[in-house]
Amino acid sequence: MTAPSLAVAQRSLGDPSISYPLVPPLTRGCPKTSTDALAYPLEVDYDYDRVPAGLFEQAPLPDIARWAPLLPPLHAPTLGEGGTPLLELDDGVYLKDESRNPTWSHKDRLNRVTVSAALAAGAPGVVVASSGNHGASAAAYAARAGLKAVVLASADSPPAVQSFVRAYGAKVLTVDADRRWPLLRDIVDELGYHPVSNQTVTHTGHPYGPEGYKTIAYELFAQLGRVPAAVFTPTGYGELLYGVWKGFTELRRTGATTDAPLMFACEPAAGAPTARALADGEPATIVDAGPSDAYAILCTVGGHRAVRAVRDSGGLALPVGDDTMRAAQRELAGQGIWQELSGAAGLAAYRALGRTFDGPVVCVGTSSGFKDLGVGTRPAEVLTAPTWRDAL
Structure with a gap:
């Protein structure tokens, strides 16, 4: 039996003083603050004063229902999502491997x-x-x-x-x-x-969606025994980035910690709407996008969530090219981890930034390399007996 949800309302990110009943989910953005050119998302608000003591002391095991008090009501049965491993790549640098979810991604x-x-x-x-x-x-x-x-x-x-x-x-x-x-x-x-995906001019998506993602922050806190200094997240529309950031703000709000990480939005340089919005001082923007094999996070449409997470945390938006992501993908493969090209964007951006941090750094790896373009389309070469030594 899971604990009951403490969700009480939907709150506008366009104006936090505006709230709506918890149901129905407002999947087309905030009706009062959105315009024809800009849609503001909503987030779920909770009765934080009633969060059970010790909630964040639990071990991160599969099934996010262990965090049910700080999630919208969970009516759907689990497939064993969450509880993904945190793998140390080198001293103080970790990969949160979301490819280990039931369908091999953070989604x-x-x-x-x-x-x-x-x-x-x-x-x-x-x-x-x-x-x-x-x-x-x-x-x-x-x-x-x-x-x-x-x-x-x-x-x-x-x-x-x-x-x-x-x-x-x-x-x-x-x-x-x-x-x-x-x-x-x-x-x-x-x-x-x-x-369960976007319907608006700039991205809002489902107001409940990032609530699932914030369980990554809870798990990182348990796995590290502290809040990381920085989190590098592959970013398309920014739901994952914002969800992880919100999880850390809730850890702080409920008194579990006084710290919060810097959040880095890691986007394909061919598009990068979050970087553009931040540079222009806009809440969200739409850009033209060039070609990139990181199709899972290649976006022309930005969203306000990503901008908020970067600004509020003091982080940065970091555009990265395909070659940089491929290098990170090869680095991970060399350690036995097969990530989709998009999933390697966090590590790629961290390596390219070349900055040191006072504490652990987490790069979120979002999905399995099975999802990449061209996987399974190249026929295998049949090896003949006289040539096998040359192939090794």
């Missing part, structure tokens, strides 16, 4: 929470616009909860990942990238499916 933490919201709403299913990790995770958690799933994939998404999504019984619709969000809205409005 499982988000989807345990958002599929729970779909069940609570009585929705017939969930719909998500995703070309990779999010779609696979949403499909798996929907199947586990007995719900249908529709995944809107872009035409250039990896075929292996689309097969992964279909394995869970999801309906995969492959459409041009610019059609995915309008089609998602149509499916929500006409069929009543619960949206």
